[in-house]
Amino acid sequence: MYEQRFDKRAFDELRPMEAETGIIANANGSARFRIGNTEAIAAVYGPQEVKPKHLEKVDRGLIVCKYDMMPFSVPDRAKPGFDRRDMEISDVITNALNRAVLLEEFPRSMIDVRVYVSQADAGTRCASLTAASMACADAGLPMRDLVAAVAAGKIGDSICLDLTKEEEDFHEGGATDVPIAFLPSKNEIVLLQLDGKVSREDLKKIVEIGKLGAHKIYELEKKALRRRFSNES
Ligand code: CDP
Numbered sequence: 001m002y003e004q005r006f007d008k009r010a011f012d013e014l015r016p017m018e019a020e021t022g023i024i025a026n027a028n029g030s031a032r033f034r035i036g037n038t039e040a041i042a043a044v045y046g047p048q049e050v051k052p053k054h055l056e057k058v059d060r061g062l063i064v065c066k067y068d069m070m071p072f073s074v075p076d077r078a079k080p081g082f083d084r085r086d087m088e089i090s091d092v093i094t095n096a097l098n099r100a101v102l103l104e105e106f107p108r109s110m111i112d113v114r115v116y117v118s119q120a121d122a123g124t125r126c127a128s129l130t131a132a133s134m135a136c137a138d139a140g141l142p143m144r145d146l147v148a149a150v151a152a153g154k155i156g157d158s159i160c161l162d163l164t165k166e167e168e169d170f171h172e173g174g175a176t177d178v179p180i181a182f183l184p185s186k187n188e189i190v191l192l193q194l195d196g197k198v199s200r201e202d203l204k205k206i207v208e209i210g211k212l213g214a215h216k217i218y219e220l221e222k223k224a225l226r227r228r229f230s231n232e233s
Pocket of ligand 1: 074120121124126179
């Protein structure tokens with residue numbers, strides 16, 4: 001049973017969030033997204049020449065994304081280097097961005113996306129994807145939509161939005177955790193992973209609660225971008 005969340009949030013409540021863009025002077029686009037004690041910083045370079053050249057595509061651009069955790073982002077000090085988890089997360093972020101950015105407008109070019117987690121308290125792939133999509137928009141890349149991502153899941157009998165690390169680890173064998181990303185205005189899911197076991201009915205509920213959360217994140221992303229571009233004019 002999990003009747004009261006550790007941080008007293010309602011089951012469908014997100015952690016407090018912050019979003020800003022244009023935080024890195026030497027990138028074409030950049031963004032920071034914080035949700036509770038999870039924070040990601042993203043930088044976008046390009047469109048630029050494809051390197052190595054053999055990856056070039058004649059009819060569309062290429063997104064190359066790298067996710068990494070800063071050593072001080074977790075209690076145990078994250079090991080330096082690119083491990084299997086970093087690789088997997090980089091891939092799922094790339095796949096989601098491929099659906100969001102209009103790559104056909106950049107044949108023979110590459111967009112380099114770097115995402116760094118400065119604080120981790122679960123949900124880092126979602127926070128990273130949200131930050132990366134804001135950074136792409138900040139770089140002026142034409143997009144079908146922003147990506148808004150959040151994890152939802154089940155702890156005991158309760159369907160929960162935006163799990164913390166403490167919640168993920170709460171149950172024996174861990175909670176069920178489902179990172180989800182949407183293109184909200186298209187009502188398209190661009191990332192859905194499942195860690196744990198869940199019934200079909202519960203999965204539907206988890207996706208629904210995730211969608212509600214993603215729409216709130218989407219509003220914050222748009223606000224951050226509007227703030228940035230109204231400041232510039
Ligand atoms: O971060 P996300 O939930 O997307 O992915 P995960 O692989 O399920 O990791 C869950 C959480 O474990 C992270 O957000 C961190 O809080 C924690 N973690 C850690 O403490 N040390 C690591 N080397 C990796 C993850």
